[in-house]
Amino acid sequence: xxxxxxxxDLKRCVGCNSCTLSCKxxxxxxxxxxxxxxxxxxxxxYPQTRRTFLxxxxxxxxxxxxxKACPTGATYIREDGIVMVAKEKCIGCRACAxxxxxxxxxxxxxxxxxxxxxxxxxxxxEAVKFGAFEEGTMSKCTLCAHRVDEGLExxxxxxxxxxxxxxxxxxxxEGKLQKLVRERNSWxxxxxxxxxxxxxxxxx
Amino acid sequence: xxxxxxxxxxxxxxxxxxxxxxxxxWLIGTAxxxxxxxxxxxxxxxxxxxxxGMIAGWLLVTxxxxxxxxxxxGRPERFWRAAMRPDRSWIARGIWATGFFAVAGFLxxxxxxxxxxxxLSGAAGAAVQWVAAISALFIMFYDGFxxxxxxxxxxxxxxxxxxxxxxYASLGGTTLSLLLRAVTGGGQExxxxxxxxxxxxxxxxxxxxxxYLYRMSRWQPAARETVRLLVRGRFAxxxxxxxxxxxLGTTLLLTFAAxxxxxxxxxxxxxxxxxxGDFTLLIxxxxxxxxxxxxxxxxxSTSSKQxxx
Numbered sequence: 001x002x003x004x005x006x007x008x009d010l011k012r013c014v015g016c017n018s019c020t021l022s023c024k025x026x027x028x029x030x031x032x033x034x035x036x037x038x039x040x041x042x043x044x045x046y047p048q049t050r051r052t053f054l055x056x057x058x059x060x061x062x063x064x065x066x067x068k069a070c071p072t073g074a075t076y077i078r079e080d081g082i083v084m085v086a087k088e089k090c091i092g093c094r095a096c097a098x099x100x101x102x103x104x105x106x107x108x109x110x111x112x113x114x115x116x117x118x119x120x121x122x123x124x125x126e127a128v129k130f131g132a133f134e135e136g137t138m139s140k141c142t143l144c145a146h147r148v149d150e151g152l153e154x155x156x157x158x159x160x161x162x163x164x165x166x167x168x169x170x171x172x173x174e175g176k177l178q179k180l181v182r183e184r185n186s187w188x189x190x191x192x193x194x195x196x197x198x199x200x201x202x203x204x
Numbered sequence: 205x206x207x208x209x210x211x212x213x214x215x216x217x218x219x220x221x222x223x224x225x226x227x228x229x230w231l232i233g234t235a236x237x238x239x240x241x242x243x244x245x246x247x248x249x250x251x252x253x254x255x256x257g258m259i260a261g262w263l264l265v266t267x268x269x270x271x272x273x274x275x276x277x278g279r280p281e282r283f284w285r286a287a288m289r290p291d292r293s294w295i296a297r298g299i300w301a302t303g304f305f306a307v308a309g310f311l312x313x314x315x316x317x318x319x320x321x322x323x324l325s326g327a328a329g330a331a332v333q334w335v336a337a338i339s340a341l342f343i344m345f346y347d348g349f350x351x352x353x354x355x356x357x358x359x360x361x362x363x364x365x366x367x368x369x370x371x372y373a374s375l376g377g378t379t380l381s382l383l384l385r386a387v388t389g390g391g392q393e394x395x396x397x398x399x400x401x402x403x404x405x406x407x408x409x410x411x412x413x414x415x416y417l418y419r420m421s422r423w424q425p426a427a428r429e430t431v432r433l434l435v436r437g438r439f440a441x442x443x444x445x446x447x448x449x450x451x452l453g454t455t456l457l458l459t460f461a462a463x464x465x466x467x468x469x470x471x472x473x474x475x476x477x478x479x480x481g482d483f484t485l486l487i488x489x490x491x492x493x494x495x496x497x498x499x500x501x502x503x504x505s506t507s508s509k510q511x512x513x
């Protein structure tokens with residue numbers, strides 16, 4: 001079985017947030033909720049300064065702390081390694097949110113789905129997309145499992161204009177993910193948390 | 205904006221910096237407070253044969269703690285699902301302990317309330333009291349494991365945390381037990397012993413808090429920043445003022461004063477001070493938790509280089 005994951009090439013990322021927007025469009029997440037986001041940081045001191053960009057998404061960890069913390073079993077790991085939430089089992093205790101060091105869990109507050117982006121009524125798009133969510137439960141990046149199941153890549157990957165996001169299977173020894181991390185200096189976020197993320201980064 | 209070295213607390217999730225813990229709020233703090241206090245009071249009262257304390261402690265746990273938890277949950281009607289995985293989750297273990305405590309605790313004080321017909325005889329009665337005592341003890345410390353099992357928030361990720369909540373639950377239980385005895389007039393023979401225990405627990409908790417903060421001030425940057433917030437930052441008024449000065453310092457002084465002047469009139473003030481510190485500690489521990497910043501490793505560091513999954 002596959003172990004799906006991603007490599008993000010920071011040398012290519014220009015911080016355009018296309019991944020953020022395409023994720024929102026694909027998943028129809030409510031206002032303020034971002035499965036994908038880009039953290040911007042200014043480094044150096046004047047006049048030698050520059051901006052760095054760090055695209056973030058759920059790391060779909062092998063030792064997912066959110067899955068371990070979940071008291072109901074609502075958080076589970078699919079056979080292909082994608083970490084999912086069964087919303088019908090979720091009680092909204094937010095133990096997974098507190099245990100995820102990457103802050104990639106999202107709680108849908110009561111009333112969250114009643115207002116659209118404009119603050120008023122839901123648009124037809126939102127009315128359809130918000131049906132996938134349930135108030136009082138947790139939600140998270142699914143690595144676009146609905147697209148992956150149809151043989152497509154996640155929306156953030158297909159949209160990235162610089163092809164900084166590379167999607168693939170870690171179980172393929174000669175696959176593009178393994179090849180990239182062998183050839184370039186690679187790392188994961190917060191390795192001290194020992195979560196064994198399946199999202200790797202390549203140095204800028 | 206608060207800073208720690210070059211790192212600030214991020215104002216939003218698109219900015220770099222420490223991220224504040226925003227999910228577990230005052231309702232969780234209230235649940236932890238009621239659970240620890242109630243279980244501590246029950247255990248002290250069970251050990252010293254004081255039915256009023258057993259009933260009050262039982263009510264604090266079964267009504268106070270559980271109500272706060274239910275109000276907090278996003279889907280309270282599914283709360284029973286939280287008991288599904290006691291093999292892995294401290295929350296699930298806590299639910300089982302609370303369930304055992306509700307039944308065994310009730311049967312322990314039932315004869316005092318409903319008459320001798322409820323008295324269990326021999327081994328059954330002793331077994332029920334042991335189950336009540338063990339489950340109460342579990343409720344006193346398991347909140348610490350719920351919090352410290354989260355490796356995401358370095359300030360909570362300490363083996364001292366379960367001990368700290370256990371000590372505070374013992375202190376709260378002792379304080380409330382003293383007050384109840386003064387009010388009801390029961391169990392006066394243990395007043396001196398409980399007063400001594402109160403002073404030792406106050407000293408022990410102060411030492412433990414000191415050790416905790418010392419340890420965290422040498423831990424990961426997020427933990428160090430939390431210590432700064434507690435001692436000098438936005439939570440200093442609550443931690444230094446309410447937890448240390450009122451909850452420990454004033455309580456200790458008043459305890460000595462109550463003993464010196466043999467004044468039970470001070471007991472309500474002592475209880476108010478100590479419980480204020482107890483509750484505030486849990487709230488600031490929850491609110492001051494920070495997540496580590498997510499960033500590329502330092503260019504000169506090779507420690508984060510990882511092999512492919």
